[in-house]
Amino acid sequence: MQFPNEVKAELNLDEPGEKLVQYAKENLGEDPATRCQVLSDFRDLIFAKGECVPHRTDDEYLLKFLRCRNFVIERAHRLICNYYDFKESNPEYFEGVHLGKLSKMGKHDIISVPPYRDQLGRRILLYRIGNWDPERFSTTNIFQATLIILELAILEPQFQIVGGVCIFDLGGLTMQQAWQMSPSIAHRVVQIMVTCFPLNLKAVHIVNQPWIFDMVYNIFKPFIDERMKERIFFHGDDMDSLHQHIDPKCLPERYGGLHPDYNYNDWIEGFKKSEKIEKELESLGYQTKNIEENEDDENEKNDSD
Numbered sequence: 001m002q003f004p005n006e007v008k009a010e011l012n013l014d015e016p017g018e019k020l021v022q023y024a025k026e027n028l029g030e031d032p033a034t035r036c037q038v039l040s041d042f043r044d045l046i047f048a049k050g051e052c053v054p055h056r057t058d059d060e061y062l063l064k065f066l067r068c069r070n071f072v073i074e075r076a077h078r079l080i081c082n083y084y085d086f087k088e089s090n091p092e093y094f095e096g097v098h099l100g101k102l103s104k105m106g107k108h109d110i111i112s113v114p115p116y117r118d119q120l121g122r123r124i125l126l127y128r129i130g131n132w133d134p135e136r137f138s139t140t141n142i143f144q145a146t147l148i149i150l151e152l153a154i155l156e157p158q159f160q161i162v163g164g165v166c167i168f169d170l171g172g173l174t175m176q177q178a179w180q181m182s183p184s185i186a187h188r189v190v191q192i193m194v195t196c197f198p199l200n201l202k203a204v205h206i207v208n209q210p211w212i213f214d215m216v217y218n219i220f221k222p223f224i225d226e227r228m229k230e231r232i233f234f235h236g237d238d239m240d241s242l243h244q245h246i247d248p249k250c251l252p253e254r255y256g257g258l259h260p261d262y263n264y265n266d267w268i269e270g271f272k273k274s275e276k277i278e279k280e281l282e283s284l285g286y287q288t289k290n291i292e293e294n295e296d297d298e299n300e301k302n303d304s305d
Helices: 018-027 035-049 059-068 073-089 099-107 139-153 157-162 183-195 212-223 239-243 265-273 275-283 295-299
Strands: 123-128 164-169 201-207 232-236
Touching: 018 157, 035 059, 035 073, 059 073, 059 157, 073 183, 099 139, 099 265, 123 139, 139 183, 139 275, 183 201, 183 212, 201 239, 232 239, 265 275
Parallel strands: 123 164, 164 201, 201 232
Antiparallel strands: none
C-alpha cells in the first residue's frame, strides 16, 4: 500500500479513509461490521477481570489496543494491563513531563520524527545517539521524550493501523553512552517496543554502528524474542542496505535520502495549537500549561535511573 509522501509537521487525526479501512480489515482483522461488538466485548472483559483500571474506556481509546493486537481481545487485554502496570512501575517517566522537555530534546537532535512518512505510510522515529550527552540528559529524560512522542503518534488512526519504523543512528557512540545501558534499561526499552505499549513497530534499523555496539546489543539480547529479532536490521554505513527497506525519497540526506533537516519546533507549535491534543495529553497526566523552562534547566537531570 503506497501513500503520497507530503511534508507536514502535523498529526492526521481524521478517521481512516477507504484504503486504510480495507488494510485494517485484511491485516488487523478489523471488520467495520463487527467492530462495535468487539469493542463492547473488550470493555466488558476489562471490567470483569478488574486487573487494571484504564482512565478511559471509550471506543476511540480502546481501539488502539485492539489494533495493536490484531483485534484479538485477550491479547489486547493483556496489552492494556501491561501498559498501566508499566506506568505505575515507572512514574518518573510521566510525572512533570511536558512539551517543553520534548522540544529541548529535539533541539539537540537526539530524538526526532520527520514531518513525512515512509513509502508505506508509516511514521519514522529517529534516534541520533551520538548527539546524546549523558551529562545533560539522563536515560530517564530519553524515556520521557520517547513516551510522549509515542503517545502523540498513537493518536493517529493511520499510525495505529500501518505502524511505524525506528532508525537508531549509532554514529559517534561512545563508551560513556554505552555504559548507560544496564540490563534494567534494556528491559524497559523492550517493554515499550514489544509488550507494554500499543505500538505496532514494524522494523528497527541500526545504522553507523561502531564496534562498541556489540557490547550494548549483548545486553539487549536476553530480552528480545525471535519475532522481534526478525524485525531488527543492521546496516552499518551501507545506506543501499537501508534503502532496501525505506525508499530514499522518504529519508534525510544524511542517509542517502532527499530531505533536509526540518525544524523540530514546527511539531511543537502545532501541538500547542490543537485543543484535542492538549486534552489527550492532559488526560494522560502530562502538563500542557506553563511549559516554558529556563535554559539552565537543561542541566538538571533526573537521577532516578
